[in-house]
Amino acid sequence: MIVSDGLFDLQVNGFAGIDFNDPAITAERLDVALAAMLRTGVTACLPTLITAFEAELRERILALDAAVAGSRLGPAMVAGYHVEGPFLNAGDGFRGCHPAEAMGDPDPALYRSLGEGLGRPILLVTLAPERPGAIATIRALREAGIAVAMAHSDASIHDVREAAAAGLTLSTHLGNGLPRTLHKTENPLLGQLAEPGLTACFIADGHHLSPDALGAMLRIKGVERSILVTDAVLAAAAPPGHYRFAGMEVERDRDGVVRQPGSAYLAGSALELDAAVRNVVEWGLATPGQAIAMASANPRAALAEAARAQGIELPTGRVVWSDELRPVEVTP
Numbered sequence: 113m114i115v116s117d118g119l120f121d122l123q124v125n126g127f128a129g130i131d132f133n134d135p136a137i138t139a140e141r142l143d144v145a146l147a148a149m150l151r152t153g154v155t156a157c158l159p160t161l162i163t164a165f166e167a168e169l170r171e172r173i174l175a176l177d178a179a180v181a182g183s184r185l186g187p188a189m190v191a192g193y194h195v196e197g198p199f200l201n202a203g204d205g206f207r208g209c210h211p212a213e214a215m216g217d218p219d220p221a222l223y224r225s226l227g228e229g230l231g232r233p234i235l236l237v238t239l240a241p242e243r244p245g246a247i248a249t250i251r252a253l254r255e256a257g258i259a260v261a262m263a264h265s266d267a268s269i270h271d272v273r274e275a276a277a278a279g280l281t282l283s284t285h286l287g288n289g290l291p292r293t294l295h296k297t298e299n300p301l302l303g304q305l306a307e308p309g310l311t312a313c314f315i316a317d318g319h320h321l322s323p324d325a326l327g328a329m330l331r332i333k334g335v336e337r338s339i340l341v342t343d344a345v346l347a348a349a350a351p352p353g354h355y356r357f358a359g360m361e362v363e364r365d366r367d368g369v370v371r372q373p374g375s376a377y378l379a380g381s382a383l384e385l386d387a388a389v390r391n392v393v394e395w396g397l398a399t400p401g402q403a404i405a406m407a408s409a410n411p412r413a414a415l416a417e418a419a420r421a422q423g424i425e426l427p428t429g430r431v432v433w434s435d436e437l438r439p440v441e442v443t444p
Contacts, residue, residue, distance in 0.1 A: 116404045118155025118429025118442065119385045120411040122236060122313060122339065123194055123284060125160045126346035126357065126380075132159040133358035135171045139182030146185040148349045152384040153439035155429025156191050156412075158236055160343075162358050163197030163210035169226055177230045188444045191415070191426050192235035195223065196284065199239040199246065200264035205291025206240075207264055209360065209372055209379035218249035223258065233422050234258055235415055238284040240265035241275035254279035257421030259414065261313070264289040265300050272303035276310055282414055285343055286312040287321045287329060288378070305332045311414050313339045316388040317381050319369050323395040330397055339414060340388045340407040345370055345380035390437045400437055 126132045128148035130141050149157060159180075161172055173193060180186035199219075202212035218239050227234045237253055238261045239246055250260045261282035262275060283304045290301060304310055312333045314326055320343075321329070330338055342348065345357045347364035354363050357379065364370045368382040389403045398406065412426050419426050432441035 113435060114400060114404065114433040116431050116433065117408045117412075118427070118431050118444065119153045119389070119404075119407045120191075120426070121149070121154050121157040121342055121344075121385050121407075122411045122414070123160050123196070123341040123343045124149070124157050125162060125344060126348070127344055128349040129346050129355075131346040131355075131357055132176055133161055133164075133172050135175045137175050137179045139179045139186070142179040142183045143185050146183065146189050150185065150189070150442050150444060151439065152349070152386040153389075153431045153433075153442055154189075154385050155431070155442065155444045156189055156427040158192055158194040159190060160194040160196055163200060163214050164358065165198075165214045166222060166225070168214075169195070169198070173226050173230065177232060181231045185444065188427060190232055191419070191424070192233045193230075194236040194238070195226065195234055196238040196263070199243055199249070201240040201242070201266050203266060203291075205377075206266055206289060208289050208377050209362070209375070210264060217243050218245045220249045220252035220256070223253060224256070233424065235418050235422070236261060236282070238263050240267065241280060242267040242271045247274060247278045250275055250278040250280050257418050259418040262304070267300045267303060268298060269303035269306065272300065272307050272310075276307050281309065281311060283310050283312040285315050285320065285341065287325065288315065305329060311337045311339060311410070313341045315343050315381055315383060316340055316391045317368065317383040318391065319367075320378060320381065323391075323397070326392070327395065327397045335398060335402045335406060336410070338406050339410045340385065340392070340403070341411075342383040342385050342388065343381045344383055348382045348384060350382070386437070386439055393437060400433075403437075404433070
């Protein structure tokens with residue numbers, strides 16, 4: 113039996129049939145999702161909003177923040193918010209399920225506007241560092257106490273190095289948000305793997321990355337520079353079928369793969385974070401202690417600077433694990 117800090121999911125778009133991008137979300141529905149996450153060992157999270165037009169993002173984050181404030185579990189479990197987009201690469205293969213028409217060049221004013229009047233801060237932003245204005249935006253966000261990650265990007269190795277020097281510290285779902293064909297050496301995946309200043313987030317469900325590919329990336333980044341996330345949508349902890357996520361139709365199949373119907377690209381995941389911990393152990397990629405750290409201590413370390421800058425404490429919580437690495441007692 114192992115006792116650890118609670119798991120911390122930096123990227124979760126929804127859970128247990130509840131979409132965090134739904135402007136009609138209520139405190140009661142949020143509690144359904146958070147209670148289900150708590151059963152998987154997650155005691156803290158960053159509810160994640162994906163690309164949308166500014167007015168839509170504003171509506172969604174205000175609704176989410178109101179739900180957090182009025183909920184039973186939100187004040188203890190929601191440290192802040194993750195905004196993935198809208199300043200991503202709109203190219204085919206890079207954008208994934210994010211709507212290309214809502215994308216543009218980075219401007220920190222958008223995040224300042226979205227953050228106004230919130231009870232919980234925006235703690236993490238994901239953008240594409242090759243877009244014009246990205247480097248200045250990264251600097252401005254870091255000065256404002258917001259951690260910055262990259263994904264859905266066609267950044268060159270030089271772009272990645274320049275972004276890291278400006279204050280970018282994370283790779284969101286590394287190895288995904290990429291087309292199937294890339295230049296053999298000059299590509300954003302190699303650039304992020306090679307950049308020592310970046311900590312990599314991985315979706316260890318066996319669908320986003322094969323166990324062999326994930327193992328290779330973990331060997332390059334090292335356990336101490338790696339984080340397990342889910343990128344879960346509302347189809348996680350829910351049965352196979354059709355769902356509506358951030359205004360789009362998605363389908364979870366019997367294998368737990370989530371896609372837009374008819375699309376080859378993944379649309380988030382149905383992964384639960386305790387399952388990610390078990391997966392990397394079962395695949396022989398980490399010890400139980402290392403796997404738990406990648407889902408608990410490492411994400412907290414990645415946000416520590418932003419939390420200090422914004423004057424908040426990150427929730428910790430506690431999990432007691434069975435010998436089979438299943439949460440048997442969880443305290444937020």
